[in-house]
Amino acid sequence: MLGFLLVVLLIPYLIAAYGLLFVKLRWGLRLFGAFIVATIALLTAMFLVEAYPIIARDGIAVFLEARWDPVRESYGVLQALVGTVLTSAVAMALAMPMAIGVAVTINEILPARLRGIFGSLVDLTATMPTVIFGLWGLFVLGPFLKDAVNSVSKSLVGDEVMTSPYTLFTAGVLLAIMITPYAAAVIREGYALVPKPVEEAIYAVGATKFEAALIKLRYVRNYILGGFFLALGRAMGETVAVAMVVGGNFSRFTTNIFESGITISSLIALQFPNAAAYQYMVPALFAGALLLTLFGLAINAVAIYIIQRGQI
Amino acid sequence: MTAERKAEDITAVRMVINWLGLGLFALLGVAAVVPLFFIIGDVYIKGIDAINSLGGLRHFLIELPPTPYDESGGIGPMLVGTLYMTALGALLGIAVGFPLGVYIGEMRKEKFANVARAGVNVLVEFPTIVIGLFVYAVMSLAKEDLNQYLLGPLSNAISPLGEWITWFIGPLDGFNAYAGAAALALIMIPYVALITASAYASIEQPLREAAYATAGREFNALFVVLRKAVSRAVLTAALLGTAKIAGETAPLLFTALGNLYYAPFTGPTAAVPLWVWYAAQTPYEVQIASAYGAAAVLLTIILIIFIVARIRG
Amino acid sequence: MAKVEFKDLRVSFGALPVITGVNLSIPDRSITALMGPSGSGKSTILRVLNRLIELYPEARVSGEVYLDGQNIFDMNVLELRRKVQMIFQIPNPIPNLSIFENVALGLKLNRLVRGRGELFERVKSALERAQLWDEVKDRLSAPAGKLSGGQQQRLCVARALAFEPEVLLADEPTANLDPENTAKVEALFLELKKEMTIVLVTHYPPQAARISDYAAFLYKGQIVEWGPTKDVFTKPTHELTEKYVTGRLY
Numbered sequence: 010m011l012g013f014l015l016v017v018l019l020i021p022y023l024i025a026a027y028g029l030l031f032v033k034l035r036w037g038l039r040l041f042g043a044f045i046v047a048t049i050a051l052l053t054a055m056f057l058v059e060a061y062p063i064i065a066r067d068g069i070a071v072f073l074e075a076r077w078d079p080v081r082e083s084y085g086v087l088q089a090l091v092g093t094v095l096t097s098a099v100a101m102a103l104a105m106p107m108a109i110g111v112a113v114t115i116n117e118i119l120p121a122r123l124r125g126i127f128g129s130l131v132d133l134t135a136t137m138p139t140v141i142f143g144l145w146g147l148f149v150l151g152p153f154l155k156d157a158v159n160s161v162s163k164s165l166v167g168d169e170v171m172t173s174p175y176t177l178f179t180a181g182v183l184l185a186i187m188i189t190p191y192a193a194a195v196i197r198e199g200y201a202l203v204p205k206p207v208e209e210a211i212y213a214v215g216a217t218k219f220e221a222a223l224i225k226l227r228y229v230r231n232y233i234l235g236g237f238f239l240a241l242g243r244a245m246g247e248t249v250a251v252a253m254v255v256g257g258n259f260s261r262f263t264t265n266i267f268e269s270g271i272t273i274s275s276l277i278a279l280q281f282p283n284a285a286a287y288q289y290m291v292p293a294l295f296a297g298a299l300l301l302t303l304f305g306l307a308i309n310a311v312a313i314y315i316i317q318r319g320q321i
Numbered sequence: 322m323t324a325e326r327k328a329e330d331i332t333a334v335r336m337v338i339n340w341l342g343l344g345l346f347a348l349l350g351v352a353a354v355v356p357l358f359f360i361i362g363d364v365y366i367k368g369i370d371a372i373n374s375l376g377g378l379r380h381f382l383i384e385l386p387p388t389p390y391d392e393s394g395g396i397g398p399m400l401v402g403t404l405y406m407t408a409l410g411a412l413l414g415i416a417v418g419f420p421l422g423v424y425i426g427e428m429r430k431e432k433f434a435n436v437a438r439a440g441v442n443v444l445v446e447f448p449t450i451v452i453g454l455f456v457y458a459v460m461s462l463a464k465e466d467l468n469q470y471l472l473g474p475l476s477n478a479i480s481p482l483g484e485w486i487t488w489f490i491g492p493l494d495g496f497n498a499y500a501g502a503a504a505l506a507l508i509m510i511p512y513v514a515l516i517t518a519s520a521y522a523s524i525e526q527p528l529r530e531a532a533y534a535t536a537g538r539e540f541n542a543l544f545v546v547l548r549k550a551v552s553r554a555v556l557t558a559a560l561l562g563t564a565k566i567a568g569e570t571a572p573l574l575f576t577a578l579g580n581l582y583y584a585p586f587t588g589p590t591a592a593v594p595l596w597v598w599y600a601a602q603t604p605y606e607v608q609i610a611s612a613y614g615a616a617a618v619l620l621t622i623i624l625i626i627f628i629v630a631r632i633r634g
Numbered sequence: 635m636a637k638v639e640f641k642d643l644r645v646s647f648g649a650l651p652v653i654t655g656v657n658l659s660i661p662d663r664s665i666t667a668l669m670g671p672s673g674s675g676k677s678t679i680l681r682v683l684n685r686l687i688e689l690y691p692e693a694r695v696s697g698e699v700y701l702d703g704q705n706i707f708d709m710n711v712l713e714l715r716r717k718v719q720m721i722f723q724i725p726n727p728i729p730n731l732s733i734f735e736n737v738a739l740g741l742k743l744n745r746l747v748r749g750r751g752e753l754f755e756r757v758k759s760a761l762e763r764a765q766l767w768d769e770v771k772d773r774l775s776a777p778a779g780k781l782s783g784g785q786q787q788r789l790c791v792a793r794a795l796a797f798e799p800e801v802l803l804a805d806e807p808t809a810n811l812d813p814e815n816t817a818k819v820e821a822l823f824l825e826l827k828k829e830m831t832i833v834l835v836t837h838y839p840p841q842a843a844r845i846s847d848y849a850a851f852l853y854k855g856q857i858v859e860w861g862p863t864k865d866v867f868t869k870p871t872h873e874l875t876e877k878y879v880t881g882r883l884y
Contacts, residue, residue: 027420
C-alpha cells in the first residue's frame, strides 16, 4: 500500500507544486526543493529496508567477508569493496595528472583559437556513453594492456603479470580516461579565475611560465581538491564500463591489480539478473548498494564543500 | 666564474626546465584527449562495417536484433525504446529541474534552499546504478496495488479507444518503460537544476533589480522577464542532459530490463545502450557486430546533440 | 647616457592605439613622474619597461627601449625583471602565500640568495626599508591576504626592494592609500632615489610636484612636455601642460 501511495501521490504533488508557482511562487518553489530532499531520504530508507534480511541474519559480516556462494546462500562484499578501492586508486593516480595537464594546457600553452576546440573535446569525453567506453575497453584496451603490461613485466621481472586482458588494472585505466574530464572541468574553471593582478605580480617577480603555472596551481589548490573528490565519486560509482572489463571475479579475494576482480557497482550489475532465484542474494546486493550510497553521499558532499569554501 | 656568467647559467637552466615542464603538462593534457579519437574511430570503423554486413542502415534501424544464428538484424525496438524513455525522462527532467534550479539559485537566503542545494549537489553525479535500484525498489513495492487500484480500472475504462492504447497505458510489469524513464529523469533533474541555478546566479544585480521593479509579481520577474537572460544556458543544459541520459545504461538495467522485440511500454522495454551492454558480452560474432552497429548509432545521436548544443551555446 | 631611453615607442591594443610615438629619457638616481589624464597611456609605458605588456596578447609594441644602452627586447626577460621591479596601483600580494613567502618568492625563483640565513636577512631588510617589519615580524607566516590595504602595499614595496633593483616602476602606488600611508611611501621614494631610478606614474599633479625631479606630461599617447619638474610646473611651454598642472584638465 505504501508504494502505491508513493507513486500515486507523486503526480498530484508535482501538479500542486506547479500550480503553486502561479499562486504563491515561493511555496511552489519550496515544494520542488522538498522533492529532492525527500528523494534522497526515501532512497536511503528503501535500501535499508531491502538490505535488512541479510543484515538481520549475518550482521555486518556481509561487509567484512569476501565470498559469493549462492548455493550456500552465503554472501560477503569485501572483495567488491577492495576492488572498488583498488580500481579507484589506479584511476585517480592516472587521472589527476592528466586533469591538471588539461587545465595548464588550455590556459597557458594553447593559442586562443585552439582553446575552445580542446575544451570541447574534453567535454565530449565526459558526455560519451559509458557503455561505449566499456565496448572499447572490452575489445581494444583490454587486449592492448595485457600485451603492453606483460612485455614490460617480462623484461623487468621475467614474468607475465597479467593473465587476462580483464583485470582491476584494466578497469582502473579505463576509469581514468572516463573521469579525467570531471576533475579537469573543475580545475580548469578555477585556474582561469586567477585574478589578473595576481598573475602580473607573479610574472613581475621574474617567474618563467612553468614556474608561474606551479604558483597558480598552488593558488587553486581548493579546486584541485574539489576536482579530486568529484572524480573519485564518479570512479567509485561507475558501473557498466567497469563491469565489462574487470573480469567478474566474484568470490576470490585479491589485492593484485593485475588479476581479475570485481567492484561493488559491477557486482550489482552482473549478479542482479541471477538474484531473483535466491533468497538472500537480493538483500546482499542491496547491502552493497547501501555502501555505495553512503560513499557517494560522503564524497560528493566533501567535494562540494571544498569547492564552495575556496570560492568564499 | 663571474657573477654574470653564473646568472646566465641559472637562467639557462630555468629556461630548459620551463620547456620540459610545459612540455610535460602538454603531454598530459593531450593524453587526456587522445583516447577519444581511438574510441570514436574504433566504434565507427567496426560499427559501419557491421551495419553494412547486417543488412544496411535502413534495415538496421528497423529490424529486430539478430539471434546468435541469424545473419542480419537491427536495433529497431531499441531505438523506439530509447526514444520514448529519453523523451519522457528529459521532459520530466526539465519540468522538475528548472523550477528546482530557480529555487536553489534565487532563494539562497533560505536555510531550506541550501539544504536542497546540498541535496542536488549530492545527487548530481550519484552512481546511476543506485538510482536504478531505487526506482526498482519503489516499483516492486508499488506494483501490485498500483495495478489493482489504478491502472487496471483505468485501462479498462479507456480500452474502447483502441488496442494501441494498451501499448502505453495499462497494468505495469515489474520492468517497464516508465520506470526506466523515471530513473533517467532522476539523473537529469539535478543536472538541469544546477545549471539553471548558476545561470540565475550569474545575472547581474542591475538587471535583476530592473526585472523585479518592472514585472510586478515575482513570478513574472523570474519566469518572464529574466527568462531570456537564462534561456541559452538552460537550453544547453537541457540538450546536454538529454544526450547524457540517452547514453545511460546502468539505470535501465533493473527498470526497463531490455527486450528483443517491439513490445508495449508497460513491460520490459529495449534500449540502445542496453543492447550494446548485452550483445557485446555474448560469444556470438553476429551479436557482437550488432553491438558495434548499435554503438555507432548511439554515438551519432550523442554527437549530433553535443554539436548542436555547442553551436547554440 | 640616460638610465632608460624610449625611442619612438608605439603601443596599440588590437586596433586601438594607446601610445603613439613616445621619445623619453629617464635619468639615473632620480624620480621621474609620468603625469596625465586617465587613458593617456601612462601605465602602459610602465608595463613596456618591464615587458609585462607581453601578458596581454592583443598588445602590439614597436619602437626601441634601452636600459643602460641595452635594448630590453633583446635581453632575457628574467634578467630584465631582476633589474626592473614594479609596484602596482592596487596592492597585489599573492594572498594564499605567507608574508615572508611573498617577499622571498622573487629571491628564490631567481636564485638571488644562497641559504636560508641569507634569504631571511634579505627579506628582513626589505621589510624594514618598506617600514613594515615591526608590524609583521611576529607573524611572518600569516597569509598575506589578511593584511590591511596599506600594509599590503608596503608588502609589495618590500617584495620589489628585495631585488635591490636598478629601476623601480610605481604605478599610482598611493592612489588607494590614506594620507598617512601615502606620506610614508613618498618619504621612502625620496630615500630610495639615492640608489635607484624611480619612474612614478601619478594622476595627482601635486604629488609629482612634491617629490619628483623630472616630470613628463603625457596626453593621448604622446609626450606633450617633459623636463625638470620645477620647469614643467612653473614655466610650462604648452598650454595643455599648464592646464593640467593647475588642475583644469582631467
